[in-house]
Amino acid sequence: MSTAALIQQHLIDPEICIRCNTCEATCPVGAITHDARNYVVDADKCNLCMACIPPCPTGSIDNWRTVPKARAYTVEEQLGWDELPAALSDAELAEWGGSADEAQVAAQAAQAAVASAASSAASVATTGQGEAFRSAAYGATVPPWSAAHPYTNLYGPKAAQKSIIATVTGNVRVTEVGSEYDTHHIVLDFGVMPFPVLEGQSIGIIPPGLDEHGRPHHPRQYSVASPRNGERPGYNNLSLTIKRVLEDHQGNPVRGVASNYMCDLQVGDQVEVIGPFGASFLMPNHPRSSIVMICTGTGSAPMRAMTEWRRRLRASGKFEGGKLLLFFGARTPQELPYFGPLQKLPRDFIDIHFAFSRVSGQPKRYVQDVMRERAADLLPLLQDPNAYFYVCGLKSMEEGVVMALRDVVQAAGLDWEAIGADLKRQGRLHLETY
Structure with missing residues (x-):
């Protein structure tokens, strides 16, 4: 069997992904897409350029599976995942005519292709030749x-502690009342639990309840609006700037789950948080x-x-x-x-x-x-x-x-x-x- 029959398929871990859209916005070939549930990679479009890897704040993008090319996971399959599938065993690969040795060769070939594609992409970004202007480059x-050294992924699905509870100590509207934009400055306090953040990092908020499919809501990402020593200096707290979402990017009415939940919080309420993210x-x-x-x-x-x-x-x-x-x-x-x-x-x-x-x-x-x-x-x-x-x-x-x-x-x-x-x-x- 030809080693070309086995590939290293690029996948996104739905348990860690915070749906920030960075990968899709960065991908130069349109290989990444999403629905209301998951971000996924189209194996037929992905050219292993690796442009999406470094910007990902959680590392969810850095996942691979050795699979037969004829049985690569489809976009539709990935959109239905709640977690990544286990790696195929030698026996499962053998059913398709593959072997452990061929899998190793395929992985090495994929690594070489990644290095070559990354070098080519860097050259294009540097010279500006061969493609239209692309700001992400x-x-x-x-x-x-x-x-300063950032701490990341201290709390989350793959961390020792799945999440941390913060208490709301402030919620103030910071846009003029009567305007269409209802934006709030929200302060969260972490008490005695460590949650170090730097300027430019973000956190994930997990809204309570279930989505329309009966599953827990996935986290929403928000940038931290306070400096490293706290919204109040010397306190273990931080602030967020959150706009109440009442319409989508096309102007259609929609009620944002996390934004409305956060904007309606009262002092003393508790919030489930993961992160921090961003390096x-x-x-x-x-x-x-x-x-x-x-x-x-x-x-x-x-x-x-x-x-x-x-x-x-x-x-x-x-x-x-x-x-x-x-x-x-x-x-x-x-x-x-x-x-x-x-x-x-x-x-x-x-x-x-x-x-x-x-x-x-x-x-x-x-x-x-x-x-x-x-x-x-x-x-x-x-x-x-x-x-x-x-x-x-x-x-x-x-x-x-x-x-x-x-x-x-x-x-x-x-x-x-x-x-x-x-x-x-x-x-x-x-x-x-x-």
Whole structure:
């Protein structure tokens, strides 16, 4: 039997996956898809480029099974899984004419194909040749060199403890009452149980009850909005920025299970939490490092965390920081979380630029438009190895933002592909969109 008859099939573990959509958004060949239950990989489309592996915050994407090519798990099969199937035994492989030796050879061949595809993908991302502009190709999968060590997956399905219980100690609306966007700032306290987080990390919330199929709800991911020493300094707590979901991306009415559950919580209520997640979207810690933050809506959560940590360091006199720039977009000022507190931050601490797209009597302005207007501020930072860029918000903003960075570079007569490759390699451009 030819070894080509056995393949290493790429699979996603549904027990660990937090449905953050990072893998599907990253995949350059459209091999990853999802339904309301699972994210899955189409074996007929997957080319083993490995682009989806590093950005995954949980490691659920890094799973493989040796299977006969003719019996690869279909998309439909994977969508119905609650857990990964066990690896096929030698006897089961033998039923298809395979052997343990052939399985080992297939695995080695797959590893070689992965290495070759990864090298090819890196070359395309670096040179910009052979494919249309793809913003995800420039997103870093490594953290800044001076980032603090993150703890990940301390609690979850495959951890020693499946989850941790947090108590709600605050729930405040942070968008104007009467606006369509009902966004809340929610504080969770973990008591004496350890739950260390860094700015840029996220957690998973498990809503109570069962879904329409009678199964427990899967976790929903939310970025942490507070700095590493707590929403209240010195306390074992953190905060989240959560928008009540009442319609889907197509504008159809829908009631988000987790968002409505979280926004309706009262002080004293308890919440089941897993995580933390994320090992690359982390802020730099070395002196004089600058941070450029670009976000929309609840994508402001990690930006608030980074800004507050820098503010506390500045107040203590223990940190010599570089520049902080924030580009923040929303439809109107009334729908922009933390609008009031942001306006009170001193300009010598942070330079804030707002972009509103639905203000009556004014032209639509998006964050990428404001970025182009501030090209003179961005250009030296794009060339500065101590400046780091963070993008967080809806997936629809990502390409426009990265193209704006490209336009700033090219307008100055510089080589975007070289600078873009440096941003990726040095962990200086981080994309977290959904």
